[in-house]
Amino acid sequence: MMVATTSQSLSLIEIAQKTRESSRQLAILSTEARNQAIEAMAEALEMASHEIIQANEADCQAAEFAGISQPLYNRLKLGETKLKATIKGVRDVIKLSDPVGSIQIKRELDQGLILKRVTCPLGVLGIIFEARPEALIQITSLAIKSGNGVILKGGKEAIKSCQILVKVIREALINTQVNPDAVQLLTTREEIQALLELDKYVDLIIPRGSNEFVRYIQANTIIPVLGHADGICHLYIDKEADIEKAISITIDSKTQYPAACNAIETLLVHGDIAGKILPQIAQALITHKVELKGDKLTKNYLNITVATDEDWKTEYSDLILSIKIVESLEEAINHINTYGSKHTDAIVTEDNNVAEIFLNKVDAAGVFHNCSTRFADGFRYGFGAEVGISTQKMPPRGPVGLEGLVTYKYQMTGNGHIVDTYSGENSKSFTHKDLLE
Amino acid sequence: MMVATTSQSLSLIEIAQKTRESSRQLAILSTEARNQAIEAMAEALEMASHEIIQANEADCQAAEFAGISQPLYNRLKLGETKLKATIKGVRDVIKLSDPVGSIQIKRELDQGLILKRVTCPLGVLGIIFEARPEALIQITSLAIKSGNGVILKGGKEAIKSCQILVKVIREALINTQVNPDAVQLLTTREEIQALLELDKYVDLIIPRGSNEFVRYIQANTIIPVLGHADGICHLYIDKEADIEKAISITIDSKTQYPAACNAIETLLVHGDIAGKILPQIAQALITHKVELKGDKLTKNYLNITVATDEDWKTEYSDLILSIKIVESLEEAINHINTYGSKHTDAIVTEDNNVAEIFLNKVDAAGVFHNCSTRFADGFRYGFGAEVGISTQKMPPRGPVGLEGLVTYKYQMTGNGHIVDTYSGENSKSFTHKDLLE
Structure with a gap:
């Protein structure tokens, strides 16, 4: 066992070194060269469509045989339509503006001494994703676009799909300026743990998957991790809420896609409006098949299960909603800052002063007024792509x-x-003249 | 022992909770209110100068009695001139532009649906610094300016100085809109370990001190850490270097302040120019009392100690320099990317193409051409203040x-x-119109 692990780690280090080396070349390629490589990738995927779909069908059959659930099967299944849409997505990445080489600061420190702050690739990304083959294609195109090497590990049910995809992509890269070694695939679970230890070779880990999985990754590496373990989002209905907006935003935030991290788990309602609004909202939610739980005060208006402290901490990821009646804006904000996961929280109110206090005092990546929490998404924000959502406090925060x-x-x-010229007696002064307007 | 530790931790949690609560108030204060608090701090420090200097003298006497080294004594000693200069520095912080509330993105997603990305305070900073009382004053003024609460822990030799300073500052804050609980002082070493575990209450740790200390902090917390463990900086003298510039930049980068993290530890010299330039550089360095070590090839030109692999990994922080002769630009870049600490590396050359390759391919926070590595500094960059230098890959990187x-x-x-409006069939499109020019 010891021997196997060691040999495994060694070969992974070799893989990581190759990725690091080729990422250094990739980092300095022109926008055109990187876009050409992405186009070559799209063409090769088109050419190999038949082969890819066959490999994916083999994965699907094996998964079905193993008794995979329907939602997971749907994610695993690639099929012609999904593959075509994904290849179209690859070509959309070509159109995105280049994140590399953008000049953020250009400043004269003194005559002839010019400081620039320029964006550059991170280096090597380690991406661990679910059994969802098109994710591999999306991620790889974004990595190349941003000048990064990438080490990929997909869910085990998608192994054949991932292998053929990486083979096709690497072969396509041979005829481009991007070294195929910039794209690597890991295939065993043991390699994940080994990957997490390679802080010398990997600059960022992006885990996708369950909360438990992301939490495990965060706790087991000193490499920066982009991702979020929890999505406990709130909607607060203020006493000055418009009832129509409150109902429609509640339904959208909870039911439009309940498994999404930006769906709400808890609804906070101001006591002054609860009698008027709660029965209507509950009715609408029940029509949408949402199971309701509530604190003691909700008993005055609704006949629902009692919510405990545990409920305020729970991401149901399902058609379940906990409801709490609060006596004030401050109580709502405190509840959110105590139980929330700093993802996205929203208020419904016609009082703009109250909204402003909420947006300022709620400590979350997204704070919304009179709109659905479901808008928290890189595509909806207009980023053209989303590589993850971060609930950490440090930037990058929110949809990235x-x-x-x-x-x-x-x-x-x-x-x-x-520096001596600018130090001690008779020292020269810096001009510190900004050269970007 | 167990009991003592627990009670210690409990009281620290209470302290941290108070800091968290008061930081939430501080975060939403206006620029004026924060600046007024900083001015009140400056005035109170002036009024209490005598008391502060007395406390500091008690610290100095105790440290002298304990046999503190001269450099550490100089750092510990506050004195009237240093205190006055520091208070002037506090008032300079008032003049800095407000980092809070700056709008980075303002975008219409659709008519009436407006997204903004706005800067806001991190929350609570944990700052662990050397026995240098004026650091406490600087850090606290920067924390209040940026709307953050701060938990301070200074070097133990400065305990009386830190206690009086925090007392004076907290008393000054009583008459301002900033809650005094936003500024807290820890006084025992045990509290550092406990602080590192408070990821619920502390958003960023800034450790200042020895490399070993920073490395210890980084390895023992999941709170983000702003800092650098190593400063292994290089200067590469290309075959097309101007000899005068090469000598002057070498001397400045090594000797202007050898203990600084941005001083060079290794000089790389292209083989084609070594014979012409190395004897002159060595002469100049020896005049500046620098001890030289070199690889085998330097033996052809200089009679100096042999440098081993260990030297390439060593931050001397002293008047010692290792020298290596390289056969190509690529070898220089590879050496730097292998042994450097991603802090600051420079090239001397008149060939702008070579310089460009160097600036692009060296993986460091600072990459310089024909100037001293010693320029890597927040004040010299024109930031008005420096809260730390980061050698991590993710932003913020370099002087911060x-x-x-x-x-x-x-x-x-x-x-x-x-969101439902923008989904499925007949879905509405986003406008994604940027409202900032």
Whole structure:
């Protein structure tokens, strides 16, 4: 066992080293060269469609045989329509503006001494995703677009699909300026743990999957992790809420896609409006097959199960909603800041002052007024792509587009400038003149 | 022992909770209210100068008695001149532009549905610093400026100085809109470990001190850490280097302040120019009392100690320099990317193409051409303040100003907008119109 593990780790280190090396080349390619590689990838995937769909069908049959659930089967199944749409998505990535090489600061420190802050690729991404073959295609195109190498690990049910996809993509890259070694596939579960230890070779881990899985990854690596373990989102209906908006936003936030992380789990209702609004909302929710739980005060208006402290901490990811009646805006904000996961929380109110306090004081990546929490999404925000949603406090926070796959460096050019000139007595002053408007 | 630790932790949690609560109030104060609090702090420090200097003298006497080294004593000693300069620095912080409330994105998603990305405070900072009382004053003014609560832990030799400073600052805050509980002082070493576990209450740890100390902090917390463990910086003298610039930049980068993290530890010299340039550089370095070590090839030109692999990994933080002769630009870049700490690396060359390759391919927060590595500094970059230097890959990277103490949130305002309108058949399209020019 020891021997097997060691040999496994060694070969993974070799893979990671190759990815690192080829990512250094990829990082300095022009926008055109990276876009050409993505186009080559799209063409090769088109050419190999038949082969890809066959491999995916083999995965699907094996999964069916193993008794996979219907939702997971639907995710695993690629099929011609989904593959075509995904390849179209690859070509959309070509059209996205280049996140690399953007100049954020250009400043004269003194005559002839120019400082620039320029965006550049992170280096190597480690992406661990569900058994969903088209995710591999999307991720790889975003990695190449942003100049990063990528080490991929897909869910085990999709192994044949992932293998053929990576084979096709790597072969396509041979005729481009991107070294095929920039794209690597891991196939065993043991390699995940080994990958998490490769902080010398991997700059960012993006885990996709269950909350437990993301939490496990976060706790087991010192590599930065982009992702969120929980999506406990709230909707607060203020006493000055418009009833029509309140009902429609509640229904959308809960039922439009209940498994999404930006769906609400708890509805907070101001006591002054509860009698008027709760029965109507409950009726609408029940029509949408939502199971309701409520705190003691809701008993005055609804005959529903009692919600416990545990409910406020639970992401149901299902058609279940907990309801709490609060006496004030402050109580609502405190509840959210105590139990929320800093993902997305919304208020319904016609009082703009109350809304402003809510947006300022709720500590979350997304704070919304009179709209559905379901808008928290990179595509809806207009990022063109979403590589993940982060509930960490440090940027990048919230839905993260291509911007989250790059960092920056400071480039300075002088003409023999030394610090001694600007130190001690008779020292020269810096001009600090911004050259970007 | 168990009991003591538990009671210690409990009281620290209470402290942290108070800081968290008061930071929520602080976060939403206006620029003026925060600046007024900083001015009140400056005035109170002036009024209490005598008392502060007395407390500091008691610290100095105790440290002298305990046999503190001269450099550490100089850092510990506050004195009237240093205190005055520090209070002037506090007033300079008032003049800095407000990092909070800056709108990074303003975008119409659809008519009446407006998305904004707005900077906001991180929340609570945990700052662990050396026995250097003026650091406490600087850090606290920057924390209040950026709307953050702060939990401070200074080096134990400065305990009396820190206690009086925090007392004076907290008393000054009573008459301002900033709750004094936003500024807290820890006084025991055990509290550092406990602080590192408070990820619910502390959003960012900034450790200042030795490399070992920073590395310890990084390895022992899941709270984000802003800092760098190592500063292994390089200067590469290309075959097309101007000799005068090469000598002057080498001397400045090594000797202007050898203990600084942005001083160079290794000089790389292209083989084609080594014979011409190395004897002159060595002469100049020896005049500046620098001890030289070199690889085998340097033996052809210099009679110096042999540098081993260990030298390439060592931050001397002293007047010692290792020298390596390389056969190509690529070898120089590979050496830097292998042994460097991603802090700051520079090239001296008159060939702009070579410089460009170097700036693009060296993976460091700062990549410089024809200027000293010592320029890598928040004040020199024109940030007005420096809260730390980060050698991590993810932003904030390099010297970090006030910008590093804030994050952002997405605020969205609608008028009853729901996602269902933009989904499925007959779905409405987003307008995605940027409203910031």
